[in-house]
Amino acid sequence: MQASTSxxxxxxxxxxxxxxxxxxxxxxxxxxxxxMWFFLVSEVMFFSGLIGAYAVYRALSPVAFxxxxxxxxxxVGFFNTLVLLTSSLTMALAVRxxxxxxxxxxxxxxxxxxxxxxxxxxxxxxxxxxxxxxHLLPGPHFVVPAEDAExxxxxxxxxxxxxxxxxxxxxxxxxxxxxxxxFFMTGVHxxxxxxxxxxxxxxxxxxxxxxxxxxxxxxxxxLGLYWHFxxxxxxxxxxxxYLIG
Amino acid sequence: xQHHHQSSQLHQSAxxxxxxxxxxxVKTYLMIYLALMLLLALTVGAYFLDMGSHQINxxxxxxxxxxxxxxxxxxxxxxxxxxxxxWITAVGSLLWVGLLLAFLLADYxxxxxxDILGK
Amino acid sequence: MSASAHARRDDxxxxxxxxxxxxxxxxxxxxxxxxxxxxxxSVTLFFFVGGVIAGLMRLELMTPxxxxxxxxxxxxxxxxxxxxxxxxxFLVPAIPGVxxxxxxxxxxxxxxxxxxxxxxxxxxVYMIGGVMGVWILVYGGVDTGWTFYTPFSTMYSNTYVxxxxxxxxxxxxxxxxxxxxxxxxxxxxxxxxxxWFRLPLFVWSHYATALIMVLGTPVLAISVVLIxxxxxxxxxxxxxxxxxxxxxFQHLFWFYSHPAVYIMVLPGFAVISEIIPCFxxxxxxxxxxxxxxxxxxxxxxxLVWGHHMFVSGQSMYAGAVFSIxxxxxxxxxxxxxxxxxxxxxxxxxxxxxPMLYAMGFMGLFTIGGLTGLMLASLAIDxxxxxxxxxxxxxxxxxxGGTTMAYLGGVHFWWPKITGRTYSExxxxxxxxxxxxxxxxxxFPQFLLGYLGMPRRYFEYRPEFQVLNVMSTAGASILAxxxxxxxxxxxxxxxxxxxAGPNPWGATGLEWQVESPPTTHxxxxxxxxxxxxxxxxxxxxxxxxxxxxxxxx
Numbered sequence: 001m002q003a004s005t006s007x008x009x010x011x012x013x014x015x016x017x018x019x020x021x022x023x024x025x026x027x028x029x030x031x032x033x034x035x036m037w038f039f040l041v042s043e044v045m046f047f048s049g050l051i052g053a054y055a056v057y058r059a060l061s062p063v064a065f066x067x068x069x070x071x072x073x074x075x076v077g078f079f080n081t082l083v084l085l086t087s088s089l090t091m092a093l094a095v096r097x098x099x100x101x102x103x104x105x106x107x108x109x110x111x112x113x114x115x116x117x118x119x120x121x122x123x124x125x126x127x128x129x130x131x132x133x134x135h136l137l138p139g140p141h142f143v144v145p146a147e148d149a150e151x152x153x154x155x156x157x158x159x160x161x162x163x164x165x166x167x168x169x170x171x172x173x174x175x176x177x178x179x180x181x182x183f184f185m186t187g188v189h190x191x192x193x194x195x196x197x198x199x200x201x202x203x204x205x206x207x208x209x210x211x212x213x214x215x216x217x218x219x220x221x222x223l224g225l226y227w228h229f230x231x232x233x234x235x236x237x238x239x240x241x242y243l244i245g
Numbered sequence: 246x247q248h249h250h251q252s253s254q255l256h257q258s259a260x261x262x263x264x265x266x267x268x269x270x271v272k273t274y275l276m277i278y279l280a281l282m283l284l285l286a287l288t289v290g291a292y293f294l295d296m297g298s299h300q301i302n303x304x305x306x307x308x309x310x311x312x313x314x315x316x317x318x319x320x321x322x323x324x325x326x327x328x329x330x331x332w333i334t335a336v337g338s339l340l341w342v343g344l345l346l347a348f349l350l351a352d353y354x355x356x357x358x359x360d361i362l363g364k
Numbered sequence: 365m366s367a368s369a370h371a372r373r374d375d376x377x378x379x380x381x382x383x384x385x386x387x388x389x390x391x392x393x394x395x396x397x398x399x400x401x402x403x404x405x406s407v408t409l410f411f412f413v414g415g416v417i418a419g420l421m422r423l424e425l426m427t428p429x430x431x432x433x434x435x436x437x438x439x440x441x442x443x444x445x446x447x448x449x450x451x452x453x454f455l456v457p458a459i460p461g462v463x464x465x466x467x468x469x470x471x472x473x474x475x476x477x478x479x480x481x482x483x484x485x486x487x488x489v490y491m492i493g494g495v496m497g498v499w500i501l502v503y504g505g506v507d508t509g510w511t512f513y514t515p516f517s518t519m520y521s522n523t524y525v526x527x528x529x530x531x532x533x534x535x536x537x538x539x540x541x542x543x544x545x546x547x548x549x550x551x552x553x554x555x556x557x558x559x560w561f562r563l564p565l566f567v568w569s570h571y572a573t574a575l576i577m578v579l580g581t582p583v584l585a586i587s588v589v590l591i592x593x594x595x596x597x598x599x600x601x602x603x604x605x606x607x608x609x610x611x612x613f614q615h616l617f618w619f620y621s622h623p624a625v626y627i628m629v630l631p632g633f634a635v636i637s638e639i640i641p642c643f644x645x646x647x648x649x650x651x652x653x654x655x656x657x658x659x660x661x662x663x664x665x666x667l668v669w670g671h672h673m674f675v676s677g678q679s680m681y682a683g684a685v686f687s688i689x690x691x692x693x694x695x696x697x698x699x700x701x702x703x704x705x706x707x708x709x710x711x712x713x714x715x716x717x718p719m720l721y722a723m724g725f726m727g728l729f730t731i732g733g734l735t736g737l738m739l740a741s742l743a744i745d746x747x748x749x750x751x752x753x754x755x756x757x758x759x760x761x762x763x764g765g766t767t768m769a770y771l772g773g774v775h776f777w778w779p780k781i782t783g784r785t786y787s788e789x790x791x792x793x794x795x796x797x798x799x800x801x802x803x804x805x806x807f808p809q810f811l812l813g814y815l816g817m818p819r820r821y822f823e824y825r826p827e828f829q830v831l832n833v834m835s836t837a838g839a840s841i842l843a844x845x846x847x848x849x850x851x852x853x854x855x856x857x858x859x860x861x862x863a864g865p866n867p868w869g870a871t872g873l874e875w876q877v878e879s880p881p882t883t884h885x886x887x888x889x890x891x892x893x894x895x896x897x898x899x900x901x902x903x904x905x906x907x908x909x910x911x912x913x914x915x916x
Contacts, residue, residue, distance in 0.1 A: 034547070035478065045578075052612075173608065180593075
């Protein structure tokens with residue numbers, strides 16, 4: 001997004017710099033905006049593969065998924081959703097400030113966004129720690145808690161009404177599967193958050209030193225799109241992972 | 246085919262000017278935020294409500310999630326004020342997720358209908 | 365805004381995009397034409413690496429017993445690496461990366477793609493994946509087949525599956541970046557007057573390709589990540605013992621990999637749609653139908669993936685639906701073939717090298733497509749699934765289709781890319797050798813498959829030997845046909861530019877600028893006032909009268 005090749009006379013002043021392969025600023029702005037949108041489309045498809053796996057395994061063993069979900073603290077998730085939605089508000093306000101040319105506002109709201117994002121990540125890390133301590137991290141140390149194993153044994157009956165060990169094994173597997181998907185989905189989401197927080201901080205510094213031409217409207221808007229997308233993903237992850245049963 | 250032309254008035258993105266710089270009022274943002282908070286409370290409330298079957302609970306939770314996502318996309322992401330192409334992009338990506346899920350689940354749900362092992 | 369479009373000229377030959385020859389100027393370039401050249405060099409390299417492996421396989425299959433390779437396992441690694449390299453590092457990036465990058469901005473009257481830096485980044489990302497691919501090859505390869513099917517890939521294979529998954533994952537990002545760059549460029553960078561229905565069909569096809577790249581590739585990424593995780597940690601995502609379902613992997617894999625067939629072949633359509641009208645001297649027949657057919661293929665291509673899974677344990681009902689939808693996707697492909705044929709009808713045909721490749725494409729793609737319909741029928745597929753019939757079918761699409769189109773396109777635009785003409789005689793010879801060699805290689809494989817020879821084995825029953833020897837003999841002819849252009853095209857670089865702006869008398873903005881073009885493509889802002897393919901009958905007659913001048 002640097003503008004080293006610009007040939008416009010007003011480069012560096014309040015007006016946004018035009019890159020040499022564009023005809024005008026609108027074309028440049030529209031291109032950046034669309035570029036981010038199509039990137040987000042590919043991100044949606046990336047997550048949809050995981051949602052697909054989730055849907056299949058949950059449909060196969062609904063009880064196992066409910067039991068597994070019971071180990072996630074819905075109020076911690078609630079708090080995190082609240083934090084993330086608030087960060088979306090501050091991000092939207094940062095974009096608004098860049099549109100009306102309020103540089104101090106941009107910096108303020110971007111920092112607020114980064115702080116909220118960091119709080120989210122901190123809480124998420126704390127949650128993971130708890131789950132790992134309870135041997136719920138999939139792998140060799142994974143232990144199905146006794147009461148869950150009991151509940152799953154109760155629902156593992158064949159068509160003849162008798163206990164079905166194959167079904168039981170599958171239910172136990174799907175109990176772990178929920179945690180595989182939980183860690184993977186929240187992990188990929190957290191990765192996107194880390195990238196987002198880093199970018200927001202960099203942009204805050206750049207806005208502070210007035211590096212952007214034209215208050216960085218285009219750049220901050222595009223960053224905002226990314227941030228809101230990560231928020232939207234969480235809006236779906238929260239009910240799918242925490243609110244089952 | 247190629248002509249000398251000095252202005253870019255004919256450029257198709259000319260009408261994009263006002264769309265791309267639409268400034269939304271702070272009040273609107275706050276209203277949307279408030280609505281999101283209410284929906285968040287609602288989705289947790291619905292969790293504690295026994296609605297008879299898990300399918301209904303799931304449907305309610307997903308509906309609320311979709312409404313929240315739509316609000317974020319329309320206003321925080323400015324799609325409401327954007328060109329039709331942005332609408333198509335946003336709706337199209339959702340459509341494609343639906344397509345993947347629909348065909349995927351259709352296979353799993355229709356297995357065993359034939360009563361032939363493995364079909 | 366014309367100030368930024370000016371081109372600086374030297375005293376002598378006008379400076380063009382090739383003038384700066386320093387290594388840094390190539391490795392740091394953001395010029396779409398130079399990135400195209402970088403892609404051309406790298407896909408050529410990977411094509412020959414994959415080709416050598418193919419040659420070794422054909423050598424092995426000349427006799428019913430294993431004798432060239434030491435173990436069956438070595439053969440397994442060979443066909444896997446052949447598939448991985450050819451698909452991910454040649455077929456997917458070939459036409460979009462080389463011709464698409466070079467031509468898309470020129471064709472729509474733009475100075476560059478919308479995101480020149482991302483364009484360069486896509487090449488670097490691709491090269492990282494490619495180098496990893498070659499690294500795997502050198503250190504022993506992968507033996508899962510390019511499809512990485514579980515549970516073999518996650519539980520049994522002792523090869524570099526995770527590294528290969530990472531390589532594919534990385535290369536996928538290059539594809540996504542190219543795709544979103546193309547989409548945005550077509551939307552925002554068209555010159556004034558370049559309406560959607562004045563776009564060359566090359567652009568339409570590449571737009572459709574880009575849609576698939578953006579929508580499909582991420583799902584491949586997630587499926588190979590799941591393979592990697594499962595293999596490293598044995599979580600049971602695809603392990604039936606732990607409740608996993610191996611068929612889920614096939615679903616996710618083919619959700620990308622079937623549309624990926626269209627990522628490979630739609631750019632081929634793009635090239636053919638340019639060559640056919642030019643060498644028939646007629647406007648293309650049914651412009652809008654071809655344009656919409658491209659988009660239709662991109663969309664319907666996402667609804668048919670289950671036809672790869674008819675015998676996998678997928679539900680019969682899903683199979684039936686996927687079968688019907690697969691028949692439907694043949695309609696837009698057929699529309700294209702019919703329209704190209706109708707364009708030829710009563711045209712003033714000129715059989716220069718690009719046209720020979722294009723004609724070869726039409727015949728071979730049609731055979732590939734029709735056998736595809738056979739495979740889409742549930743009953744026939746059960747019989748020929750995993751036999752050489754399938755191998756022959758997809759090689760007719762990928763080699764007979766995409767590779768022929770790629771070579772045709774390279775020959776068509778070589779004068780534009782380099783400013784040089786090449787020897788027509790050698791060009792025609794190579795086209796002929798490729799066509800003959802290809803058919804001799806792969807037609808016998810249809811028969812072999814129908815007779816029941818399974819794919820992916822390094823030994824076979826003695827009664828299949830005659831057809832296998834024919835196939836190997838054809839492969840050697842094919843190899844000569846592929847190597848020839850390397851020589852005469854490179855030799856053409858030794859002489860001074862002699863092509864002139866428009867050696868074929870073609871329409872299209874790219875033919876109105878110098879060969880090779882300057883860095884910013886156009887000296888003046890472009891205004892488009894008419895549609896593509898304005899080859900009038902009068903002009904056709906004139907061309908016909910002077911035909912010998914062009915073919916000399």
